[in-house]
Amino acid sequence: MQHDAWSPPPVLLTVDLVILTLRDGHLHVLLVERGEDPFRGMSALPGGFLNHDGEEILDAAHRELSEETALTSSWVHLEQLGVYGEADRDPRGRVVSVAHLAIAPGLPEPVAGTDASDAAWVPAHAVLSGKVEVAFDHRRIATDGIEHARTKLEFSSLATAFCGAEFTIAELQQVYEAVWGTALDTRNFYRKVQAAKGFIVPLGTDRRSTGGRPAQLYRAGPKTVLFPPLIRPAPPAAEENMRGEEE
Amino acid sequence: MQHDAWSPPPVLLTVDLVILTLRDGHLHVLLVERGEDPFRGMSALPGGFLNHDGEEILDAAHRELSEETALTSSWVHLEQLGVYGEADRDPRGRVVSVAHLAIAPGLPEPVAGTDASDAAWVPAHAVLSGKVEVAFDHRRIATDGIEHARTKLEFSSLATAFCGAEFTIAELQQVYEAVWGTALDTRNFYRKVQAAKGFIVPLGTDRRSTGGRPAQLYRAGPKTVLFPPLIRPAPPAAEENMRGEEE
DNA sequence: TGAATAGTGTCTGTGAGACAGTATAGG
DNA sequence: CCTATACTGTCTCACAGACACTATTCA
Known part of the structure; x- marks a missing residue:
């Protein structure tokens, strides 16, 4: 944590969410259609940048979650999953994402968020198998999130x-x-x-x-x-x- | 991951390491004495900022590890632990740390790193119990790292x-x-x-x-x-x- | 041959998987 | 009384913990 006089390179922090729920007996992931470049029109995990006023990472995840699902914090499990920060993962520059895992009871219908053109529940196997294309490294994040949930169910x-x-x-x-x-x-x-x-x-x-x-x-x-x-x-x-x- | 025209707030990314080893039959953590403000002179986990040239997070962790222990990458286990990004965790501003867990075979003697005045192996229980003061939220990180290692030993x-x-x-x-x-x-x-x-x-x-x-x-x-x-x-x-x- | 460390064998209880039948409601 | 769903009981085997002895080296 020590540092010299030189200013370290700043990075942009985003929060991405793997939101899981059960619909008609099958595991589903929430994906949004990107309304902005890059990857405009492609599916992606819901997420976004931190707010300016020193927003906590977990708070940002909660905020994105409620924007996307209109879900209050109660009855929603939310935990940190990991960091995804490969230098070339985002064409806009050095964007580091803190991935989160959210578990929600069966929700009636997805709600289009403020930033996303559209949101939809997609069967988990469609994401895992690659049948649905997703932006950035979001397939990897979703895969890790689902595997995390599977393991955590045991213990x-x-x-x-x-x-x-x-x-x-x-x-x-x-x-x-x-x-x-x-x-x-x-x-x-x-x-x-x-x-x-x-x-x-x-x-x-x-x-x-x-x-x-x-x-x-x-x-x-x-x-x-x-x-x-x-x-x-x-x-x-x-x-x-x-x-x-x-x- | 969608964003508007406004520029999101940049943060500073650091990499911190919980390096564990066994010495005379007891679990030890590597701590360095900080040579810079803040917390100058206090013990802390080894770590540091990312390099400028788009350095990967895992590479930065490896770099800090070898700076602190003169250990080559071989025979060293290194994995990501989690993100610690509370807004007030660093008095210098918004500094988000990606914590890593490193496991090394018993090392003869600690090596003073480039940034640290001194480095020393400290018994894990001394860190966990609070007998040794550590800077920032590093006690929490060390505690999480040790617990992670304990669990992972099982499986x-x-x-x-x-x-x-x-x-x-x-x-x-x-x-x-x-x-x-x-x-x-x-x-x-x-x-x-x-x-x-x-x-x-x-x-x-x-x-x-x-x-x-x-x-x-x-x-x-x-x-x-x-x-x-x-x-x-x-x-x-x-x-x-x-x-x-x-x- | 004694000290020091390395390695093994058994017994017993608890938990996991395989499996089939009983219970309670609505029509 | 038929169907549909909710629930329960047993048997067997494999694994986990408790426990004591044999094996091999060096001084």
Whole structure:
């Protein structure tokens, strides 16, 4: 942190958001259509520059989030993901982006932000697979964000952020299945979420009917870290290479 | 990432390093004595501003690392930790720091860097407990870095970065014990590290004598993520509150 | 042969996955 | 009573922690 008399080179700081939600049982990412150069007309993650008046980075992320989704801070999970600052990532010059991960309960419809021409929920697999082109290094950022969410579902109560204030265990299971992209055994899932004390707490005998037996309602519990964790099933690996990546 | 005609406020970017190593069986952090204002004479994490010529953030971290420890990039683990950009964290103005975590094998002696008056290995607990005062928000950064390393030891082969190219299982166990601050059962440790295929690979029948039976030498294996992981023993909790933090 | 370090084998309980049936509502 | 959804109980196996002894070198 020490410095000499020479003035260090200033950079421009932006905040970019990987906003995830569940729509019809599938994981979606919010993308906006860029209304300005560079990459005008192309899809990109929502985000923007810091305000002038010494705005905090996290505050800027909250601001962008509410501009894009009309979501209040409550019931939204927001955390820092990492810095993306490669020198050539933005043709305008040295622009360093602080990426954030936001998790929101299913939202009715996207809201066009002030800066963006249009906003839309895009299936996560379309972004991951490259079927949808995105500006800058935003595919990388989105990929990192989704993987971060997948991992964090195992060890934290992050999944409840995809649900509203009240939810059933079946809904919670759908969250895990959608984010992980795998089917889970209902009985084992019930056992495990209830074994992790402090994860979810039952709301009296409340219920909600959809044509079958009413379901118990739960809300998020006080615990942030899950113990025991809900380990993600290993994807079918090519024999003797179970889980574990080469260097 | 969209922007208007107004020019966004530039910020100054620094790179700060949490460099960890093992010395006489204890975890140590490298601190430098600041030679410049602000906080002149106080301890701080090594770091500095980006160079002018479009230097990459990771390159800057490598540069600071070698300036401070005379360590080549090889055998050093270096990864991004996070961004620390609170508006009032630096009295000079808006200075945003990209913190990095570096893990190095035991180094003989610290090397005074170009910018720092002095550099010294400080026991991690002295920094965590607050016994050593550090400048800026560097205690927070160091705390986050150490916790990150502790967690990552469970699921990745990071521990081998604390060792040289060749090491014994006993040495590897000392790494885990020092970083986690707990004693481990030798027999279970042997079983687990050998069960995680690709973690360590034996080097023929090489050996090294220190007065007892020669030990098998190993080197780091190709796998980066450990499966099964080496779960950190839960610290003795106050009954019925085993692992899991309040919100 | 004694000291010092390296390495191994077993038992037991808990948790994870596989699996099938019961319970309660609306029509 | 049929359908649709919510929930529960058991068995088995693999892994984790606790624990004690054997192996190899040097002085």
